[in-house]
Amino acid sequence: MAAPSLDEFALIAEYFAPLAANFPGALRLRDDAALVDVPEGQRVVVTTDALVAGVHFFPDDPPGSIARKALRVNISDVAAMGGRPTAILLAACFPDDVTDPWLREFAAGLAEDCREYGISLIGGDTVATPGPLSLTVTALGLVAAGRELRRDRARVGDRVYVSGSIGDAALGLEVLKGGLALPQAAADPLVARYRLPQPRLALGWRLAGLAHAAMDVSDGLYSDLGHICRASGLGATIDADRIPLSAAARMAIRERPDLMTLVLSGGDDYELLFTAPATADPIISTLAGQLGLELTPIGSIIETEGLSVVNLPKGAAVTGGFMHFRGGK
Ligand SMILES: [Mg+2]
Known part of the structure; x- marks a missing residue:
């Protein structure tokens, strides 16, 4: 030294x-x-x-x-x-x-x-x-042993869930890089989420034995859901309108719908992305209440390989060789 x-x-x-x-x-x-x-x-x-x-x-x-x-x-x-x-x-x-x-x-x-x-x-x-x-x-x-959560265990018909809100860290990084100007009250929480992730520990161990597949969102929602699909040999369809956004992210996207690209593809969320059978819905909503953490269904696992995003706002785009997407407004 x-x-x-x-x-x-x-x-x-x-x-x-x-x-x-x-x-x-x-x-x-x-x-x-x-x-x-x-x-x-x-x-x-x-x-x-x-x-x-x-x-x-x-x-x-x-x-x-x-x-x-x-x-x-x-x-x-x-x-x-x-x-x-x-x-x-x-x-x-x-x-x-x-x-x-x-x-x-x-x-x-x-x-x-x-x-x-x-x-x-x-x-x-x-x-x-x-x-x-x-x-x-x-x-x-x-x-x-036996209750581990893995990427390769998604099943056809599973709902795709995410915890918390998605995109804050990527938008916070954009603020730090000077590419996004927001009022301080919106910028600060986004930057804080980039600097200091909140790992979803209590959720993770409560999902063990309940969820079929899980991973954390570190590379970006789109790419990470792609990992689950690939590992499971299946596909997924998600609805961009249902992706949970924080108040600060909603404010940013109202001004610039193209920022949905960052929400879908930016990383560093460290929320949990998991799939679970529809029969687990009541348990998952009880769990959300107990943890004080939003758990939002954003789509479902399908047989056909590939990842489809519906309701992608105009100006937003997602790239990725394995996936294709449709929809738009
Ligand atoms: Mg990870």
């Missing part, structure tokens, strides 16, 4: 070892690896995602929110498989200009989320790099 005053071991002891305190198998981050117990009848869900400055976040984003985003996009993947996250590992490549105050804020953000989600940091690595800041988080979680 060039700029920070601590060497690697002191840095780990100072900033990261406290995040391992509740996980005995993490061995206080003093050994080469961690030891993880798996309770009988459960499976480990494990996933990893890399975030690079200038690609997945802005280099001058607040350090705490960079750390939290790196953690959250990973535990979102655990939730999407019906798992409860238990631990993360972090491999961080810090550029030479990282300073002590920056690191302190970064570690504080990570600690805050570890507390919020009841997870521990159980290992990782820190290195100095001449390149941009790069963070690779690996998340571990547990799911009851």
